[in-house]
Amino acid sequence: MPLYWRIFLLNGVVLLAATALLLGPVTVSTPVLLTEAAVLTGGLAAMLVANALLLRVGLAPLERLTRAMTTTDLLRPGRRPAVSGHAEIAELITAFHTMLDRLEEERATSSARALSAQEAERHRISQELHDEVGQTLTAVLLELKRVAGDAPPAVREELGQVQETTRGSLEEIRRIARRLRPGVLAELGLTAALKSLTTEFTHPGLSVRHHLDPDLPPLGRDTELVLYRVAQEGLTNTARHARARHAELTLRHTASGVELRVHDDGGGIGAAPEGAGIRGMRERALLIGARLSLEPCPGGGTDVRLTVPDRNS
Numbered sequence: 392m393p394l395y396w397r398i399f400l401l402n403g404v405v406l407l408a409a410t411a412l413l414l415g416p417v418t419v420s421t422p423v424l425l426t427e428a429a430v431l432t433g434g435l436a437a438m439l440v441a442n443a444l445l446l447r448v449g450l451a452p453l454e455r456l457t458r459a460m461t462t463t464d465l466l467r468p469g470r471r472p473a474v475s476g477h478a479e480i481a482e483l484i485t486a487f488h489t490m491l492d493r494l495e496e497e498r499a500t501s502s503a504r505a506l507s508a509q510e511a512e513r514h515r516i517s518q519e520l521h522d523e524v525g526q527t528l529t530a531v532l533l534e535l536k537r538v539a540g541d542a543p544p545a546v547r548e549e550l551g552q553v554q555e556t557t558r559g560s561l562e563e564i565r566r567i568a569r570r571l572r573p574g575v576l577a578e579l580g581l582t583a584a585l586k587s588l589t590t591e592f593t594h595p596g597l598s599v600r601h602h603l604d605p606d607l608p609p610l611g612r613d614t615e616l617v618l619y620r621v622a623q624e625g626l627t628n629t630a631r632h633a634r635a636r637h638a639e640l641t642l643r644h645t646a647s648g649v650e651l652r653v654h655d656d657g658g659g660i661g662a663a664p665e666g667a668g669i670r671g672m673r674e675r676a677l678l679i680g681a682r683l684s685l686e687p688c689p690g691g692g693t694d695v696r697l698t699v700p701d702r703n704s
């Protein structure tokens with residue numbers, strides 16, 4: 392029965408009962424007697440309570456739907472209101488589910504496009520840094536070496552320092568280029584790439600350890616890239632926000648799939664709102680059907696976990 396008629400009927404029943412009472416045992420005289428006023432007030436209160444209860448029961452599915460609509464987050468799929476209620480309400484809930492399916496699909500397509508554009512852009516910048524800036528600095532180094540060879544001893548020493556600085560910059564540029572495009576990932580695989588990520592990850596006061604399971608099922612290229620990027624963002628967040636002394640990167644094969652874990656002993660994530668970094672992790676996880684969780688560690692600190700189900704291997 393349509394919602395309109397259900398509400399109309401419920402109200403009708405309440406009003407009919409009231410009228411029947413007025414025609415039967417209840418009478419009103421002018422001026423109103425005290426007992427009559429009491430009976431009328433009681434009757435009105437009972438009518439209002441009955442109406443409120445009936446409306447609440449009838450509209451509960453709508454309320455559930457409204458709550459679901461306001462709390463739905465496309466980056467965390469799965470939680471949906473159950474389809475219940477009658478005709479129109481059930482139809483509305485089903486329509487909402489269909490809309491969510493479509494939105495989730497569109498979101499997945501567009502974030503796949505955005506992420507692959509981002510990777511391509513990183514690739515290009517990395518290549519330019521390596522080829523252009525890297526080559527120029529290498530040429531400067533060679534030139535400095537040549538000039539230093541012909542220079543008087545006092546100048547030679549100063550030139551030596553300039554050489555050191557230039558060499559440092561060259562190293563830094565190569566490191567940035569590697570971070571932008573993890574060439575080792577394509578060449579040597581995920582374990583080697585994660586190992587070099589942790590060993591190259593230096594931050595004052597923070598020591599990073601890694602436990603990388605050598606026995607992993609073969610993972611697709613996309614999956615490996617997602618695991619790498621999540622590890623990278625997890626460690627960057629630890630260095631940037633956690634004020635931690637130790638961090639650990641673990642990659643292992645569990646019963647539920649391949650699990651990547653970055654955890655630290657810092658101040659914990661608290662109620663900090665999620666920024667572009669965490670949203671990026673969620674988008675990447677969705678892309679390969681993996682599950683991402685960010686939770687506080689029992690002894691303080693943050694625990695980031697990405698679980699890739701085995702069917703992705």
Ligand SMILES: Nc1ncnc2c1ncn2[C@@H]1O[C@H](COP(=O)(O)OP(=O)(O)O)[C@@H](O)[C@H]1O
Nearest residue numbers: 628629632633659660663665666667668669693
């Ligand atoms: N390991 C961590 N320890 C403590 N706080 C964290 C950690 N990781 C993330 N956060 C908090 O979560 C927020 C959002 O992180 P993120 O989405 O990566 O954005 P960003 O790093 O750009 O600030 C951070 O600003 C920080 O407050």
Ligand SMILES: [Mg+2]
Nearest residue numbers: 627628668669
């Ligand atoms: Mg971040």
